[in-house]
Amino acid sequence: MARRVIIVGPAHPLRGGGMATFNERLAHAFQEAGDEVEIVSFSLQYPSFLFPGKSQFTTEPAPEGLRIQSLINSVNPISWWRAGQYIRKQKPDLVIFRYWLPFMGPALGTMARIIRRNKYSRILAITDNVVPHEKRPGDVPFTKYFLAGCHGFITMSRAVQQDLERFEPKKPSIYLPHPLYDNFGEPETKEAACAALGLDSKYNYLLFFGFIRAYKGLDLLLQAMARPEVQELQNLKLLVAGEFYEDAAPYLQQIEQLQLQDKLILHTEFIPNAAVRHYFCAADLVVQPYKHATQSGVTQVAYHFDKPMVVTRVGGLPELVPDGEVGYVVEPEPKAIAAAISRFYVSGAGPVLAANSSKYKKRFSWSRFVQAIEALVDKL
Numbered sequence: 001m002a003r004r005v006i007i008v009g010p011a012h013p014l015r016g017g018g019m020a021t022f023n024e025r026l027a028h029a030f031q032e033a034g035d036e037v038e039i040v041s042f043s044l045q046y047p048s049f050l051f052p053g054k055s056q057f058t059t060e061p062a063p064e065g066l067r068i069q070s071l072i073n074s075v076n077p078i079s080w081w082r083a084g085q086y087i088r089k090q091k092p093d094l095v096i097f098r099y100w101l102p103f104m105g106p107a108l109g110t111m112a113r114i115i116r117r118n119k120y121s122r123i124l125a126i127t128d129n130v131v132p133h134e135k136r137p138g139d140v141p142f143t144k145y146f147l148a149g150c151h152g153f154i155t156m157s158r159a160v161q162q163d164l165e166r167f168e169p170k171k172p173s174i175y176l177p178h179p180l181y182d183n184f185g186e187p188e189t190k191e192a193a194c195a196a197l198g199l200d201s202k203y204n205y206l207l208f209f210g211f212i213r214a215y216k217g218l219d220l221l222l223q224a225m226a227r228p229e230v231q232e233l234q235n236l237k238l239l240v241a242g243e244f245y246e247d248a249a250p251y252l253q254q255i256e257q258l259q260l261q262d263k264l265i266l267h268t269e270f271i272p273n274a275a276v277r278h279y280f281c282a283a284d285l286v287v288q289p290y291k292h293a294t295q296s297g298v299t300q301v302a303y304h305f306d307k308p309m310v311v312t313r314v315g316g317l318p319e320l321v322p323d324g325e326v327g328y329v330v331e332p333e334p335k336a337i338a339a340a341i342s343r344f345y346v347s348g349a350g351p352v353l354a355a356n357s358s359k360y361k362k363r364f365s366w367s368r369f370v371q372a373i374e375a376l377v378d379k380l
Contacts, residue, residue, distance in 0.1 A: 002034045002035055002036065003030075003035045003036070003092075003093040003094055003374070003377075004035070004036045004090070004091075004092040004093050004094075005027075005030050005035050005036065005037045005038075005092060005093065005094045005095075005096065006037075006038050006039070006040055006087055006090065006092045006094070006095050006096070007023050007026060007027055007037065007038070007039045007040070007095075007096045007098070008039075008040045008041075008072075008083075008087075008095060008096065008097045008098065008108065008111065009023045009039070009041065009096075009097065009098030010023060010041055010042060010045060010098070011023050011024055011027075011039040011041040011066075011068045012024065012041075012060075012062045012063055012066075012068055013062070013070075014041060014042060014045055014070075018210070018297040019098060019100065019128070020041075021181065021183065021273065021297075022098075022181075022297065023039055023041075023098060024039070024063045024066060024068075024183075025179075025181070025182075025183050025366065026096075026179075026366070026369075026370075027039055027066050028063075028065070028066070028183075028366075029179075029366035029367065029369065029370045030370055031065070032366075032367070032370075033367070033370050033371075033374075037066070037067070038067045038068075038069065038090075038092075039066060039067070039068045039069070040069050040071050040072065040083060040086070040087060041068055041069065041070045041071070041072065042070060042071075042072045042073070042074060043070040043071065043072065043073050043079070044072075044073040044074055044075065044076070045074055046074065046103075047074075047075055060272055060273060060274065069086075071083040071086060072107060072111075074103070074104060074107050077106075077107075077110070079107075080106075080107045080110045080111050080114075081110070081114065083111055084110060084111035084112075084113070084114030084115055085114060087111070087114075087115050087121070088114055088115045088117055088118045088121070089118075091118050091120050091121060092121050093120075093121065093122065093377070094121065094122050094124065094373075094377055095112075095115055095121050095122070095123045095124070096124050096125070096126060096373070097111075097112065097123065097124070097125040097126070097146075097150065098125075098126050098128065099125045099126070099127045099128065099129075099130075099146055099147075100127075100128035100129050101129065102136070102138060102139040102140075102142035102143045102146075103136075103138075103142065104142075104146070105141075105142030105143055105144075105145050105146040106142060106145065106146075108146050108149075109142075109145040109146035109147075109148070109149045110149075111149075112146070112149030112150060113149045116149065122151050122152075122377050122380045123149065123150045123151050123152075124150060124151065124152050124153065124154060124373065124376065124377070125146070125147070125150045125152075125153050125154070126153075126154045126155075126156070127147075127153055127154070127155055127160055127164055128156065128160070128295070129160065129163075130143060130147075130160055130163035130164050130166075130167060131143075131163045143167060144167060147164075147167050147168050147171075148168075150168075150171070151171065151172075151380050152171055152172040152173060152174075152376055152377075152380055153168065153171065153172070153173035153174075154173070154174055154175075154176055154373060154376070155173060155174075155175050155176075156175070156176060156177060156178045156295040156316065157175075157293075157295040157315055157316025157319060158175055158316060158319060159315045159316050160295070160315075160316070161173065161175050172376060172379060172380065174372060174376050176369055176372050176373075177295075177319065177320060177363070177364055178295045178296075178297060178299070178300050178320070178364070179300065179364050179365065179366045179368075179369045180300050180303055180304050180361055180364040180365065180366070181297060181300045181301045181304055182304050182366075183273075184273060184276040184277045184280075184301060184304065185274075185276075185277045186277075187277065187281055187305050187306070188277060188278070188281045189281070190281060190282055192281070193277070193278045193279070193280075193281035193282035194282050196275075196278040197267070197275075197278050197279065197282055199239075199265065199282055201282075202235060203235045203236070203237050204233070204234075204235055204236045204237070204284050204345065205236075205237055205238075205239045205265075205282050205283045205284060206236065206237070206238045206239065206283065206284070206285050206286075206287050206341065207238075207239050207241065207279055207280065207282075207283035207285070207286045207287065207307075208221055208238065208239070208240045208241070208242070208287055208288075208289070209241050209242055209271075209279060209280070209286065209298050209301070210241075210242045210296075210297075210298050211242050211243055211244075211245045212240070212242050212243065212244045212245055212246065212248075212251070212268065213245045213246055214246060214291070215290060215291050215292050215293070216288075216289070216290050216291070217288075217289035217290050217291045217312065217332060218240065218251060218289070219250075219251065219254060220289040220291070220332060220333065220334050220337060221238065221287055221289040221334075221337060222238075222251070222254050222255060222258060222260060223254075223258070223334035224289070224334040224335075224337040224338035224341065225238055225258070225260055225263055225264075225338075226258040226259075226260060226334075227334060227335065227338040229338050229339065229341075229342040230338045230341050230342060233341070233342065233345050233346075236263070236345070237263055237264065237265055238260075238263060238264050238265070239265045239267070239279065239282065239283060240264065240265070240266050240267065240268060241267045241268075241271050241279045242267075242268065242270075242271060243268060243269055243270045243271075244268055248268065267279075276301065277305065280301060280302060280304075280305040280307055281305055283307060284307075284308075284344075284345075284350055285307070285308050285309070285310060285327075285341065285344050285350070286298065286302040286307045286308070286309045286310070286327075287309070287310045287337065287341070288309065288310070288311045288312065288317060289310075289312055289332065289337050290311070290312050290314050290315070290317065290332065291312070291314065291332050292314050292315060293312075293314045293315035293316065293317055295315065295316040295317075295320070296311075296316075296317060299311065299317065299320050299321065300320075300364060302357075303326075303357055303360070303361040303364065304361070306354045306355075306357045306358045306361075307354065307357065308326060308327045308344065308349070308350055308353035308354060308357065309321050309326065309327035309328075310327055310328045310330060310337060310340045310341065310344070311327065311328075311329055311330075312329070312330060312331065312332040312337070313329050313330065313331055313332070314332055317329070322360070325353070325356050325360070326353055326356050326357040326360050327353060327357075328340040328343065328344070
């Protein structure tokens, strides 16, 4: 039975740190299932003093075939009321909120309560985080306020599922792994990818991809790059692709102190969607040296391009990367990360890991994700 679905969360023209891409791909997945879909996004997501990047907006064209309305101002309660009233009057069968930051709790929690007044719409939340990576005053009450307005929840890591159960132990919730990011184009040859990025294809490339924040552990990876077992690998460079979301100076000082200038290529600007495939296809190995995590969209981009991975044993990362099958799971420390990088190149395991990745990724389809959500709705 076709449903009317409204997704509430970042979408074009916001960048959203991968979240906008996810929401737009989820909307397409509901459309492919025969549902009518709309995204209600933000006119203002963050006040400028809270936003760590250079711009909250993308210059890329809007996704085709999607209805997106930018109605929510995160710091303007009048907009919360108007957006909530707009959705309430539409009487959608299903409203899906994206919840990733307690700062959004007052806005999204107020909207959820307004929508519920129609006594019809079922409200689910995809909770990327319940306990945030960087803690701030108000986290717990803001999160409680939002969660109380929902009928049920979807988590994309078991770690978040456990956090959620401490807040809402009685409401229905399901764990669904993050679906595959299959919307960045088809794979291309390493030579073509390197040419597009202005890189020399004779080198082997490790890839660190995504916004640079303390919890993502780039400093650990830099220390790993300086270890002897990595230094002795021939023609190896680390490609860092992503915008600094904190002060770059400590990282640049670390690079200089470790004398890694010749081992690094820094593309530390925002990476548009059209360029994503170049970075993954240029790389032999994707490294996620996170100090703590919930789930990571980078994993699902790597799967799309059949790229082996090194991930740390934190949060939901090990759930998605079977150790020794599609990559390596290690402790979040430089020595362990360096050992995995060395093992990858010395063993020549790349082709086997890539072939396994191609098979394993089939379980992360968007159609399965949507079917599981609709099965949960039927139980509410």
